[in-house]
Amino acid sequence: MDSISFENFTCPIPISKNDKVVIGHGSGGTLSHNLIKTVFYQHFDNPILAEGNDFAELPASSKRVVTATDGHVVDPIFFPGGDIGRLAIAGTVNDISMSGAIPRYVTVSFIIEEGFSMQELMQIAHSMQECAREAGVQIVAGDTKVVEKGKADKVFIATAGIGFIEKDFLINGRQAKDGDVVILSGTMGDHGIAVLAARNELGFTTKLESDVAPMNDLIQSALEAAPNMHVMRDPTRGGVATTLNEIALQSHVNIVLEEELLPVNRQVRAACDILGFDPLYVANEGKVIFISPENESQGVLKALQAHKYGKNAAIIGRVEKPTNTPMVLMRTKIGGTRIVDMLSGAMLPRIC
Amino acid sequence: MNTSVNQQDSAALIQKGLNALSSILTRSWAIMEICGGQTHAFMETGLSDMLPGEIELIHGPGCPVCVTSLELVDKAVAIASRKNVIFTSYGDMLRVPGSESDLFSVRARGGDVRVVYSPMEALNIAHKNPDKEVVFFGIGFETTAPSNAISVVKAKERGLQNYSMLVSHVRVPPAMHAILSAKNNRVQGFLAAGHVCAIMGMDEYHPIAQKYRVPITVTGFEPFDLLRGILETVRMLESGSAQVVNAYERAVAPHGNKQAQNIIEKVFIECDRQWRGIGMIPNSGWKLNNNYAQFDAELKFDVGNITTHESEICISGQILQGLKKPDQCPAFGTLCTPQNPLGATMVSSEGACAAYYRYGRK
Numbered sequence: 001m002d003s004i005s006f007e008n009f010t011c012p013i014p015i016s017k018n019d020k021v022v023i024g025h026g027s028g029g030t031l032s033h034n035l036i037k038t039v040f041y042q043h044f045d046n047p048i049l050a051e052g053n054d055f056a057e058l059p060a061s062s063k064r065v066v067t068a069t070d071g072h073v074v075d076p077i078f079f080p081g082g083d084i085g086r087l088a089i090a091g092t093v094n095d096i097s098m099s100g101a102i103p104r105y106v107t108v109s110f111i112i113e114e115g116f117s118m119q120e121l122m123q124i125a126h127s128m129q130e131c132a133r134e135a136g137v138q139i140v141a142g143d144t145k146v147v148e149k150g151k152a153d154k155v156f157i158a159t160a161g162i163g164f165i166e167k168d169f170l171i172n173g174r175q176a177k178d179g180d181v182v183i184l185s186g187t188m189g190d191h192g193i194a195v196l197a198a199r200n201e202l203g204f205t206t207k208l209e210s211d212v213a214p215m216n217d218l219i220q221s222a223l224e225a226a227p228n229m230h231v232m233r234d235p236t237r238g239g240v241a242t243t244l245n246e247i248a249l250q251s252h253v254n255i256v257l258e259e260e261l262l263p264v265n266r267q268v269r270a271a272c273d274i275l276g277f278d279p280l281y282v283a284n285e286g287k288v289i290f291i292s293p294e295n296e297s298q299g300v301l302k303a304l305q306a307h308k309y310g311k312n313a314a315i316i317g318r319v320e321k322p323t324n325t326p327m328v329l330m331r332t333k334i335g336g337t338r339i340v341d342m343l344s345g346a347m348l349p350r351i352c
Numbered sequence: 353m354n355t356s357v358n359q360q361d362s363a364a365l366i367q368k369g370l371n372a373l374s375s376i377l378t379r380s381w382a383i384m385e386i387c388g389g390q391t392h393a394f395m396e397t398g399l400s401d402m403l404p405g406e407i408e409l410i411h412g413p414g415c416p417v418c419v420t421s422l423e424l425v426d427k428a429v430a431i432a433s434r435k436n437v438i439f440t441s442y443g444d445m446l447r448v449p450g451s452e453s454d455l456f457s458v459r460a461r462g463g464d465v466r467v468v469y470s471p472m473e474a475l476n477i478a479h480k481n482p483d484k485e486v487v488f489f490g491i492g493f494e495t496t497a498p499s500n501a502i503s504v505v506k507a508k509e510r511g512l513q514n515y516s517m518l519v520s521h522v523r524v525p526p527a528m529h530a531i532l533s534a535k536n537n538r539v540q541g542f543l544a545a546g547h548v549c550a551i552m553g554m555d556e557y558h559p560i561a562q563k564y565r566v567p568i569t570v571t572g573f574e575p576f577d578l579l580r581g582i583l584e585t586v587r588m589l590e591s592g593s594a595q596v597v598n599a600y601e602r603a604v605a606p607h608g609n610k611q612a613q614n615i616i617e618k619v620f621i622e623c624d625r626q627w628r629g630i631g632m633i634p635n636s637g638w639k640l641n642n643n644y645a646q647f648d649a650e651l652k653f654d655v656g657n658i659t660t661h662e663s664e665i666c667i668s669g670q671i672l673q674g675l676k677k678p679d680q681c682p683a684f685g686t687l688c689t690p691q692n693p694l695g696a697t698m699v700s701s702e703g704a705c706a707a708y709y710r711y712g713r714k
Contacts, residue, residue, distance in 0.1 A: 276701060334575045335363035336398015338711040
């Protein structure tokens with residue numbers, strides 16, 4: 001995907017003979033071209049990429065441009081419900097979408113470990129394209145580097161994206177207001193527990209799948225119902241609790257959750273009980289927290305529940321005036337109240 | 353998606369219990385919940401703030417991570433720092449501060465420190481790495497003793513020479529003796545730890561209740577269990593009786609789990625044990641007996657010369673003895689946080705300071 005023309009290029013070594021990525025695939029020479037042509041061009045085909053330049057010139061549809069970047073190092077690279085490719089595209093699409101922007105373009109950079117399976121690379125490229133197609137974005141530029149065996153773990157993927165805010169939205173973490181309603185688009189913790197299970201670290205198996213998905217379409221349906229949306233954010237690492245704490249601090253408000261209303265998949269609940277985790281802190285890759293004015297909240301909820309990625313959407317709490325310091329509180333099932341703090345450090349298992 | 357009792361029902365049931373409690377209270381009482389898991393459940397459910405003002409909860413020393421002696425943490429750090437060692441531990445122990453370092457720092461410096469969920473996992477690691485010494489940090493109360501004991505029995509059966517355990521087992525009843533015989537003791541009744549009693553039964557508790565004239569209620573971990581534990585204890589306190597009552601019948605048999613007790617007896621013998629922040633409590637620990645001494649990491653590795661020193665600010669000792677509350681510590685939430693803990697009580701998911709920090713800061 002560098003600025004080399006492939007029009008008159010014929011390959012002296014058919015790629016089919018290379019079932020592993022070798023150092024030469026990152027050299028910029030013949031093997032690189034071959035890899036780009038047979039793996040990436042084949043999947044990411046679009047007119048901008050086909051220009052074959054080192055850059056991509058993009059038409060802008062608005063003066064409000066949003067960009068985001070994201071590195072992906074998930075282990076294992078294939079897990080139930082997705083893989084590193086889908087994660088890489090969805091991650092950047094979602095970051096851009098949280099502003100209310102419509103994501104349009106993505107760039108991709110691969111860092112591949114020598115000896116990585118060519119077939120798996122194909123599979124990853126394929127699922128990136130599938131996700132890009134679903135999200136309506138084009139992969140318009142890319143780069144490939146290969147490092148010696150042991151200097152990276154299989155494959156790392158960095159993505160960046162561009163989107164445009166085409167309506168008069170003002171959506172960011174500072175806009176949560178007293179009386180607003182907090183809506184979560186579905187169950188908590190599916191991704192974190194699915195990946196943990198795929199890593200065989202649970203000591204038991206689950207049928208759980210990661211929720212990794214592009215959220216832009218879901219978000220657009222929510223925004224149609226709530227043009228005055230205040231905050232949207234995806235609760236990825238650190239989970240719903242950490243994300244809400246960030247918003248509470250940014251907006252200087254309290255957020256009060258109702259324990260009974262929090263949507264949690266039964267298997268995630270069970271795994272968390274065994275491991276001493278709290279689903280509030282487990283990562284999601286296909287969920288959105290919406291904070292909307294009360295009068296638009298029922299519309300948002302209906303729109304979400306009608307969407308394939310929002311079937312389990314629920315109102316989970318409210319925004320209130322801050323007491324002393326802004327914080328997230330939870331009314332427990334028995335009618336008590338407690339603080340829901342930000343995740344501190346890594347989540348550790350309990351012992352008894 | 354959620355538990356079968358819905359929120360309204362739960363809240364109503366709890367309120368009913370709270371009303372019953374208020375109706376029998378004639379004065380204030382100080383009750384200790386022994387187990388750190390109970391401390392956390394009180395805070396996590398908000399139940400601690402809902403109890404009548406007459407009930408003072410004193411948080412007990414029942415967090416194995418918190419009471420593991422500084423000397424043993426330092427020994428763990430020394431062993432884990434060795435080149436040919438794979439050191440395995442429950443996750444909570446990794447951040448517990450030793451005199452100079454913690455296990456996380458050992459890992460950051462290149463040591464092979466791994467989080468495991470059970471000693472059997474450590475045993476498998478030993479099996480797969482015959483050229484390495486695999487050490488498991490065997491901490492815990494009576495609850496974890498059977499599974500830790502099984503791991504050395506299995507190691508012996510399989511002839512695994514490269515597995516050993518750094519043993520820091522502690523027992524609840526000697527700690528209760530120590531608390532009740534202290535001059536400044538304020539504890540008037542106990543919630544005994546339900547899962548400890550599931551293993552050991554209630555036999556050891558009757559002499560304590562009689563000797564010190566203190567009611568003891570074997571208590572579970574759900575909000576209803578906790579409230580019932582308080583209610584039973586207050587009933588006894590108000591009527592002047594000092595019995596051992598089982599309020600966790602669904603898990604605890606009067607004489608406990610015989611099979612589990614047998615395996616403990618097979619592998620461990622009683623020993624004196626240092627409790628972090630509290631001091632030496634006679635006969636309060638278990639160590640591997642002579643038949644299994646070959647698996648004792650303290651004997652296997654020469655780590656005898658350890659000089660320890662605690663943080664001068666941290667008051668976790670007084671907290672573990674129920675003399676002070678976490679928010680009475682000047683460092684609480686400022687110098688000492690879960691990100692930068694000065695004492696073990698801020699580290700463990702069952703530590704009182706961590707519970708106050710997570711659920712109770714106002």
